[in-house]
Amino acid sequence: MIDSQTDDTIFGLDAGATAGFTIQVVHAMDHQVMDGLRTAVIVPGMSGNIERRSIAAQLADRIEQEIRAGTWKAELPGKRTLADRHGVNVKTCAAAIELLAQRDLIGPATVGKGRTILPQPKSRKSKGRLSDKRLLVIHQSGGVINVEDYHLLQRMCDIWTRSHGEVGWAVVDFPRCKSPGPQLDVLIKRHSADALLMLMPGSGWHREAHRRLPFYLSGGPYEKDVPLSLGACKIDHEVKRVVQHLRDLGHRRIIFPTEGMDEGLWHAILDGLRPENGAKPEIGTWEDHCPQFPANVPEAWDAYWGKTFARLKPTAVIVHEDAHLLSLYGYCFVHGLKIPSDVSVVSINYEPRFEWLQPRPAMMRFPANLALAHFQHWIEGGLKPIGMKFFPLEMAEGGSLAKIR
Structure with missing residues (x-):
């Protein structure tokens, strides 16, 4: 797989989360820009008035x-x-x-279920393990973890439990965290952590983690001068694959809307949209085809779709979050646009429940088993940095793609 690296900073993103990504991302970015990115932690009680x-x-x-x-x-x-x-x-x-x-009292949010009450730490004495160490899982706060991401984290935790012992969970608002070091100190002390598993952490977290404990990144930004262990796939490469598939179907007006996205990740997606021959889009600029919708509000997204479709007249749309896909399907239904005859749709995110949608969307799926093998390799290697491993996404074909008419 080709690495788009041009300097010292590369971005990796796993799903997920989050807030909705189920893929991991890698993209090169200017080192100085990386150092200046905004991040800030919400410590307990820091939201609202x-x-x-x-x-x-x-x-x-x-x-x-x-x-x-x-x-x-x-x-x-x-x-x-x-x-x-x-x-x-x-x-x-x-x-x-x-x-x-x-406080590590309840687990992360999952769709359709209440928050699981986590068992509290007991004696760390155990038999048949490599050692008795406690892993702390850190992921983005304020959103529902994608089902695939949650299952991947749970399987990673199962591997850890069999070899080392206990697992704790913590949430952080990565985009608002300007000082990851102090927040890490608080979390490590609170959870008595011996190692970290971070799902798509914000900028600078890998460097601060390296100064404190062994850590594994399931996506997230990093700089290559910091020894690390990372499982990821390249988003610019994956977007290029999807875009090429759509172009093979005759599509030229392809958009990829985003919301609340890190600047480096947005540039990676933009690079994936741009053709290598430097050709200009039929309408507007390539930046226009990767619009950043500012508000994560359902009503606002309906208006965003309206303005974007009116201006760019897209024949294909790529999305990366579950909510964005549902919003697009709803917009098309309300406004009489048929999928895929009027607009083709691809999600760079796999959600098993979307198999029930009609038409079933084409989705990209992260190879969880390969990621688990890499994570286990980190554990078996004594939690020492093992470098980065990139995995291609798997296309789950659906009924949302069609040749241009």
């Missing part, structure tokens, strides 16, 4: 007491139930739940 933070923190303390008292055993009830029980609004309850996740 002072009064709301205080209420959320107090509510988190109260729910923590209930958990430790056995009021809630397997999982927490929903936000509305907890909000009604404690006489607060849902927004405050949601903030309190995030604080509980940061």
Whole structure:
């Protein structure tokens, strides 16, 4: 696989998360720009105004007491139930739940399920393990982890548990974290961590982690002068593959809208859209074909689609988050656009429940088994840096692609 590296900074992204990516990304970027990227941590109680933070923190303390008292055993009830029980609004309850996740009391959010109550640390004495060490999993806060990402993390944790022992979970608002070092110190101390597994961390986290503990990156930005272990695939390469497939079907007006995306990642996607011969698009600029929609609000995205379709008249759309795909399907249905006869759709993200959509979208799937083998190699190597490993995405063909008419 060709590496787009041109200098010292490369971006890797796993899904996921997050906030929705299920792929991992790599892209070269200017080192000075990397050093100047904005990041900032939300420590417990740092969101909203002072009064709301205080209420959320107090509510988190109260729910923590209930958990430790056995009021809630397997999982927490929903936000509305907890909000009604404690006489607060849902927004405050949601903030309190995030604080509980940061305290490693509950697991990450998953669609259709309550937050799992995590077992509390017990004696670290064990038999038949390489050692007794505690792994801390860190991922983006404020969103639902994609099913594929969550399963991958869980399988990684299972591997760790068999070889070393306990696993803790923590959430961080990576885009707002300007000082990852102090936040890492807090998390490492709180969770008694001996090693880190970070899902798509923000800029600078790999460097600060290297100064503290062994770590593994499941995606996320890094600089090559920092020894590391990373499992990823190259987004510019994968976007080029998808774009070429669409061009083979006759499409020329292809768009890839984004939202809240890191600048380096956005440039990687833009590089994937641009043809290697330097040809200009039929309408507007290539930057126009990779629009950055500023708000993560359903109603706003309907308006964004309207303006973009009116101006660029795309015949194919690439998306990277589940919500974006659902929004596009809804927009097309409401406005009488047929998929795929009027517009073809590809998701650089695999979501098994989308198999039920009609037409079933074409999706790109990250090879989890290869990533697990690389993670296990890191563990068996004594948690020492083993470098980066890139994996090509697998195309799951659907009914959302058609030749241009």
